[in-house]
Amino acid sequence: MSTHPAPRHQARERALGLLYEADLKGLEPAAVLAGLPAPPDPYATRLLEAVAARRDEIDRLVDGAAVGWDLERMAVVDRNVLRLATAELLACADVPTAVVLNEAVELAGAFSTDDSGRFVNGVLATVAARVRA
Numbered sequence: 110m111s112t113h114p115a116p117r118h119q120a121r122e123r124a125l126g127l128l129y130e131a132d133l134k135g136l137e138p139a140a141v142l143a144g145l146p147a148p149p150d151p152y153a154t155r156l157l158e159a160v161a162a163r164r165d166e167i168d169r170l171v172d173g174a175a176v177g178w179d180l181e182r183m184a185v186v187d188r189n190v191l192r193l194a195t196a197e198l199l200a201c202a203d204v205p206t207a208v209v210l211n212e213a214v215e216l217a218g219a220f221s222t223d224d225s226g227r228f229v230n231g232v233l234a235t236v237a238a239r240v241r242a
Contacts, residue, residue, distance in 0.1 A: 116150065116152070118215075119150065120151075120153040121153070121156065121193065121197075121216060122216065123149045123150060123153040124152075124153040124156040124157050124193055125186075125190060125220070127141050127142065127149065128157065128160060128189040128192060129185060132188070132189055133185065138160055138161045139157075139158075156193055156196055156200075156201075159196035159199065159200035159201070160196040162200075163196060163199060167192050167195045167196055167199070170195055170236050170239065171191045171192065171236065173239075174233075174236045174239070175191075175232045178228075184225065186217065186220045187217060187221050187222075187225050187228060187229060190213050190217045190221070190225075191229060191233065191236075193213070194209050194212070194213035194229070194236075195236050197209045198233075198236060198240050198241060199240055206237045209233070209237070210230060210234065213230075213233055214226045214229055217229040
């Protein structure tokens with residue numbers, strides 16, 4: 110058994126890092142992508158483009174599912190994990206819902222707070238029920 114992360118997991122990590130950078134710098138993901146010396150994995154690019162293309166819809170879905178939480182007041186990592194996973198739910202029908210949720214929870218747990226995994230799972234379960242009924 111390989112100990113290397115799956116290529117899509119690495120692509121999600123890379124996409125999260127780029128979304129985080131864009132968020133902190135107040136840039137569009139496309140501007141961050143354009144500034145890279147080499148393009149990221151095609152799947153990371155696909156996810157970033159999905160976030161950019163459907164940002165308003167994604168933010169409405171996340172905001173509507175995060176009861177008691179304003180999108181702009183969420184931890185930056187959590188907000189971007191939620192954007193990334195919601196984009197994947199909307200744009201990547203070939204990826205099972207459970208995989209999207211598990212990956213998002215794993216990213217939140219690895220890069221955010223101890224409570225982030227539970228928070229992300231709860232919000233995404235609601236989003237998934239609304240977009241993948």
